[in-house]
Amino acid sequence: xxxxxxxxxxxxxxxxxxxxxxxxxxxxxxxxxxxxxxxxxxxxxxxxxxxxxxxxxxxxxxxxxxxxxxxxxxxxxxxxxxxxxxxxxxxxxxxxxxxxxxxxxxxxxxxx
Numbered sequence: 001x002x003x004x005x006x007x008x009x010x011x012x013x014x015x016x017x018x019x020x021x022x023x024x025x026x027x028x029x030x031x032x033x034x035x036x037x038x039x040x041x042x043x044x045x046x047x048x049x050x051x052x053x054x055x056x057x058x059x060x061x062x063x064x065x066x067x068x069x070x071x072x073x074x075x076x077x078x079x080x081x082x083x084x085x086x087x088x089x090x091x092x093x094x095x096x097x098x099x100x101x102x103x104x105x106x107x108x109x110x111x112x
Contacts, residue, residue, distance in 0.1 A: 002026040002101040006094065009106030016086050020106055022079035022096035030054070030074035032099050036081045038092040039105075048094075049081070086110045 008020040022034075036048040049070040050059045058070055069082040079096050086108075093105040 002099055004096050004098065004101055004103035006096055006103045006106040009094065009108045011109045011111060012086055013112050014087055014110055016110075017082070017084045018086065018108060020081040020083070020094055020108075022081070022103060024077045024079065024096075024098065027099040029072075029077040029098075034070075034072060034079050034096060034098040036068075036070055036079070036094065036096055037102075038094045038108075040089070040092040045095075046092075051079070083108065 003025045005023045006020060008018065012018050031053050033050055033052055035050050037045050038048050039045050046061065048061050048064055049068060051070045051072055055072045060068060067085050071080045072078065081094060083090060088110045091108060091110045093107050095105040096103050
């Protein structure tokens with residue numbers, strides 16, 4: 001079955017960076033557009049970024065453009081959401097999504 005498993009979340013200080021991982025299985029990862037979404041406390045889901053199957057095209061929400069980077073390793077079936085210059089307002093549960101499925105998410109906390 002389709003599985004998306006996020007990891008790499010945790011506590012980071014303001015201004016810090018965090019690279020998440022999303023391990024995919026159960027579908028042809030290299031043929032799938034992948035997405036990154038997040039949900040801040042008390043708010044709805046926010047789309048953050050997309051990446052094309054070969055990683056040649058990426059799109060970002062205006063709120064994270066220039067701050068976050070999405071990449072992928074198709075040989076390893078892993079999606080890499082990278083968050084830089086983190087602010088307290090970036091605290092959220094981050095999810096990866098693709099092939100009609102979504103992972104369970106990983107918590108990112110930004111605090112000094």
